[in-house]
Amino acid sequence: MSAIQEPNPAASKRTRRKEARPGELLEAALALFVEKGYAATRVEEVAARAGVSKGTLFLYFPSKEELFKAVVRENAGRHVADAMREVAGYTGTSAELLHEFIQRWWTQYGGTPAAGLTKLIMSEAANFPDLAQYYQDEVVQPSHELVRRILQRGIARRELREVDLNVAAHLIVAPLVQLVTWRFSMAPCCPTPLLPEPQALLDMHADMVVRGLTI
Amino acid sequence: MSAIQEPNPAASKRTRRKEARPGELLEAALALFVEKGYAATRVEEVAARAGVSKGTLFLYFPSKEELFKAVVRENAGRHVADAMREVAGYTGTSAELLHEFIQRWWTQYGGTPAAGLTKLIMSEAANFPDLAQYYQDEVVQPSHELVRRILQRGIARRELREVDLNVAAHLIVAPLVQLVTWRFSMAPCCPTPLLPEPQALLDMHADMVVRGLTI
Amino acid sequence: MSAIQEPNPAASKRTRRKEARPGELLEAALALFVEKGYAATRVEEVAARAGVSKGTLFLYFPSKEELFKAVVRENAGRHVADAMREVAGYTGTSAELLHEFIQRWWTQYGGTPAAGLTKLIMSEAANFPDLAQYYQDEVVQPSHELVRRILQRGIARRELREVDLNVAAHLIVAPLVQLVTWRFSMAPCCPTPLLPEPQALLDMHADMVVRGLTI
Amino acid sequence: MSAIQEPNPAASKRTRRKEARPGELLEAALALFVEKGYAATRVEEVAARAGVSKGTLFLYFPSKEELFKAVVRENAGRHVADAMREVAGYTGTSAELLHEFIQRWWTQYGGTPAAGLTKLIMSEAANFPDLAQYYQDEVVQPSHELVRRILQRGIARRELREVDLNVAAHLIVAPLVQLVTWRFSMAPCCPTPLLPEPQALLDMHADMVVRGLTI
DNA sequence: TATGAATGAGACTTCATTCAT
DNA sequence: TATGAATGAAGTCTCATTCAT
Numbered sequence: 001m002s003a004i005q006e007p008n009p010a011a012s013k014r015t016r017r018k019e020a021r022p023g024e025l026l027e028a029a030l031a032l033f034v035e036k037g038y039a040a041t042r043v044e045e046v047a048a049r050a051g052v053s054k055g056t057l058f059l060y061f062p063s064k065e066e067l068f069k070a071v072v073r074e075n076a077g078r079h080v081a082d083a084m085r086e087v088a089g090y091t092g093t094s095a096e097l098l099h100e101f102i103q104r105w106w107t108q109y110g111g112t113p114a115a116g117l118t119k120l121i122m123s124e125a126a127n128f129p130d131l132a133q134y135y136q137d138e139v140v141q142p143s144h145e146l147v148r149r150i151l152q153r154g155i156a157r158r159e160l161r162e163v164d165l166n167v168a169a170h171l172i173v174a175p176l177v178q179l180v181t182w183r184f185s186m187a188p189c190c191p192t193p194l195l196p197e198p199q200a201l202l203d204m205h206a207d208m209v210v211r212g213l214t215i
Numbered sequence: 216m217s218a219i220q221e222p223n224p225a226a227s228k229r230t231r232r233k234e235a236r237p238g239e240l241l242e243a244a245l246a247l248f249v250e251k252g253y254a255a256t257r258v259e260e261v262a263a264r265a266g267v268s269k270g271t272l273f274l275y276f277p278s279k280e281e282l283f284k285a286v287v288r289e290n291a292g293r294h295v296a297d298a299m300r301e302v303a304g305y306t307g308t309s310a311e312l313l314h315e316f317i318q319r320w321w322t323q324y325g326g327t328p329a330a331g332l333t334k335l336i337m338s339e340a341a342n343f344p345d346l347a348q349y350y351q352d353e354v355v356q357p358s359h360e361l362v363r364r365i366l367q368r369g370i371a372r373r374e375l376r377e378v379d380l381n382v383a384a385h386l387i388v389a390p391l392v393q394l395v396t397w398r399f400s401m402a403p404c405c406p407t408p409l410l411p412e413p414q415a416l417l418d419m420h421a422d423m424v425v426r427g428l429t430i
Numbered sequence: 431m432s433a434i435q436e437p438n439p440a441a442s443k444r445t446r447r448k449e450a451r452p453g454e455l456l457e458a459a460l461a462l463f464v465e466k467g468y469a470a471t472r473v474e475e476v477a478a479r480a481g482v483s484k485g486t487l488f489l490y491f492p493s494k495e496e497l498f499k500a501v502v503r504e505n506a507g508r509h510v511a512d513a514m515r516e517v518a519g520y521t522g523t524s525a526e527l528l529h530e531f532i533q534r535w536w537t538q539y540g541g542t543p544a545a546g547l548t549k550l551i552m553s554e555a556a557n558f559p560d561l562a563q564y565y566q567d568e569v570v571q572p573s574h575e576l577v578r579r580i581l582q583r584g585i586a587r588r589e590l591r592e593v594d595l596n597v598a599a600h601l602i603v604a605p606l607v608q609l610v611t612w613r614f615s616m617a618p619c620c621p622t623p624l625l626p627e628p629q630a631l632l633d634m635h636a637d638m639v640v641r642g643l644t645i
Numbered sequence: 646m647s648a649i650q651e652p653n654p655a656a657s658k659r660t661r662r663k664e665a666r667p668g669e670l671l672e673a674a675l676a677l678f679v680e681k682g683y684a685a686t687r688v689e690e691v692a693a694r695a696g697v698s699k700g701t702l703f704l705y706f707p708s709k710e711e712l713f714k715a716v717v718r719e720n721a722g723r724h725v726a727d728a729m730r731e732v733a734g735y736t737g738t739s740a741e742l743l744h745e746f747i748q749r750w751w752t753q754y755g756g757t758p759a760a761g762l763t764k765l766i767m768s769e770a771a772n773f774p775d776l777a778q779y780y781q782d783e784v785v786q787p788s789h790e791l792v793r794r795i796l797q798r799g800i801a802r803r804e805l806r807e808v809d810l811n812v813a814a815h816l817i818v819a820p821l822v823q824l825v826t827w828r829f830s831m832a833p834c835c836p837t838p839l840l841p842e843p844q845a846l847l848d849m850h851a852d853m854v855v856r857g858l859t860i
Numbered sequence: 861t862a863t864g865a866a867t868g869a870g871a872c873t874t875c876a877t878t879c880a881t
Numbered sequence: 882t883a884t885g886a887a888t889g890a891a892g893t894c895t896c897a898t899t900c901a902t
Binding site for chain 3: 771831839
Binding site for chain 1: 250251252253254255334336337338339340341342344347348351355356359378379381382383385386389390392393394396400401403404405407408409411415416419420422423424426427428
């Protein structure tokens with residue numbers, strides 16, 4: 001930010017490195033935990049991928065488990081709150097809003113590395129129930145709540161028919177979750193023939209949802 | 216011996232056990248691998264859950280990895296072939312067929328313990344790429360092919376509009392996969408408020424799909 | 431021997447088998463212990479080679495260790511006593527006697543499967559010190575004593591020069607022991623080019639010994 | 646740094662250890678493998694004897710088997726090549742040369758801890774045939790070749806009678822091998838009465854060989 | 861702060877031994 | 882007497898964690 005006049009130019013690289021360390025480690029850890037699972041990921045690999053030694057990792061995180069928890073906390077949804085505000089002030093049609101929501105979900109989460117978190121939580125929920133709960137509270141419930149509000153708004157505006165908000169929310173979210181789960185599990189290891197482009201899938205999903213709920 | 220009516224009248228408890236053991240171990244292993252993942256599951260736990268000692272497991276499976284592979288092979292889809300045949304001879308409307316398909320999927324796979332396999336493969340794909348490929352070939356592709364045929368039949372009968380078969384198939388399957396993934400990951404560890412009943416979800420899903428594709 | 435009129439012909443085969451069992455097991459055990467060593471030999475292999483099941487072995491020998499001890503005791507020298515008597519009554523020259531001794535050693539021990547015992551004891555002495563002691567007392571010392579007597583007889587008859595009996599005995603025995611050690615260690619696994627025939631080696635050894643001691 | 650005279654002045658205890666570790670482990674492993682055999686030696690014992698923990702051993706050798714192979718390779722004959730050169734330039738009589746050879750064999754190999762390798766290979770040949778072959782190629786054959794050259798030189802100089810070089814070489818080597826085999830098998834566990842001093846045995850052996858081959 | 865050698869608890873696997881049949 | 886399924890102690894090897902430098 002106001003780093004224009006650096007007070008101590010000599011120390012800058014070192015200092016910046018030092019401050020960046022946890023982030024680099026978290027990034028490396030996310031990628032590896034997602035790819036191989038918690039147990040099969042060795043801390044030494046994480047350290048190596050972040051460009052430091054094994055010992056250094058333990059200067060920033062007291063244990064492998066704490067590293068894992070930090071990975072989850074660090075990547076668990078900040079976006080929902082933003083989206084929630086936008087819905088409140090949205091003026092377009094529900095069809096547009098649903099398309100918009102699905103598109104934004106992809107550009108801001110589903111298409112980013114952070115989306116690996118979804119697969120990670122699915123895989124490790126039983127081994128880290130408190131984290132699963134945390135993810136549920138911080139990500140899943142808010143997301144569903146967001147979708148429910150979109151639907152409720154549509155119903156109130158007589159654009160959408162009356163449906164069980166909760167069930168519908170699950171059905172709207174499911175293909176999105178499924179898309180990232182696939183992206184981080186099967187896709188990297190066995191090239192699927194006929195795998196649709198994400199964009200095509202998202203577009204048709206939005207279209208189907210609108211058709212299924214309209215009137 | 217009067218073994219005519221009872222093939223194994225003298226079959227000792229031991230002998231009968233011997234025949235039942237692999238199945239019991241596979242069942243126990245499926246449950247634990249699904250719950251905790253491959254790495255976090257100790258063979259001793261599997262053995263204990265099957266009611267035998269550590270050593271006994273190794274009489275039937277030469278290693279933990281082979282046990283895992285056997286679990287996958289044993290549970291990978293037999294149902295798809297049956298369903299394929301039924302579609303070929305189906306006489307009802309496409310709407311009915313889609314409802315039927317979704318319902319059957321749940322009673323024959325999604326609602327059974329074998330469905331844990333889906334979550335297991337998602338979690339371990341990167342660590343066992345050959346198994347992931349096997350699952351892809353034996354389960355995923357046939358399932359998608361089945362759905363594509365249902366859709367094609369509907370289009371040919373002018374009941375369904377023309378859509379990209381492949382994309383639509385993915386969208387139809389996604390909530391089903393998502394349902395079992397959830398059932399074996401989050402559901403057992405953190406009771407979700409507002410979690411819909413599977414039946415309600417499946418019904419609405421079938422309804423939405425039909426609405427989304429009709430005309 | 432006096433088995434001519436068999437009292438119970440029906441039971442004969444079974445009975446004979448039963449009585450032969452320990453011998454068959456000991457034979458199998460000797461071969462395997464010699465080949466692979468005590469620790470690397472599995473009791474199941476011994477049983478299989480003797481044509482019985484693992485459990486049966488334990489009907490005859492209470493443990494693997496007792497089986498091993500029985501193998502050693504069973505094969506440890508009966509021949510030395512015979513030879514000792516013959517030396518006492520021998521009337522030929524010392525040169526003839528030495529040739530005779532070396533030749534008989536080969537036909538009665540060195541060339542037989544029992545010679546594997548020598549290699550076995552060498553290999554396992556430290557793990558079974560009491561057996562090593564037993565072998566020392568029952569085989570090694572009597573053998574050396576036998577050779578010393580042969581030498582002493584030759585010196586008394588002025589056929590051989592006066593030498594340290596003990597040292598000479600060791601030098602006479604060493605190539606014999608070495609011959610069987612080789613036969614049961616290197617020979618079976620890596621075909622030695624230029625390996626002399628045992629007979630050629632024994633002949634030259636006897637010749638060298640006689641030349642080295644005569645006058 | 647004033648590192649000119651002392652290359653590693655600040656070489657920490659740890660660093661110096663790091664360099665010494667493999668050697669210490671190999672030394673410990675040689676002793677234990679020789680004493681107890683490969684299978685009966687536990688890696689933890691090796692580590693303990695080298696003053697480190699179990700895990701440390703695996704930092705330097707990837708498995709017990711690789712440790713064993715390293716032990717063999719590390720101790721397999723460097724001396725033969727030296728001796729070969731000396732024979733080529735030797736100017737004394739064959740009697741002197743044979744005495745010299747036997748004496749040197751003892752001071753440079755037979756009397757050192759490395760001689761345990763001979764017993765080790767004898768014991769484990771069948772379980773590690775490739776190592777046995779290696780030993781045969783690197784140690785046995787060169788040694789025999791060396792002795793054959795000594796004999797051939799003697800025959801050419803008309804000091805020794807014409808004999809089968811190969812058989813004679815085996816007879817010359819046999820008591821040496823036997824001496825070290827005994828030293829590492831029976832000797833440590835059951836004190837042999839009348840066991841000759843190595844020096845006495847070697848002297849008489851050289852004397853006997855010279856007498857047996859002269860003219 | 862960073863390193864990497866060292867540790868040791870814990871996992872997989874083997875195999876001598878038991879025992880119901 | 883004979884079998885072979887079952888057991889569990891013991892061994893090899895891995896890897897999170899510590900700590901001297």
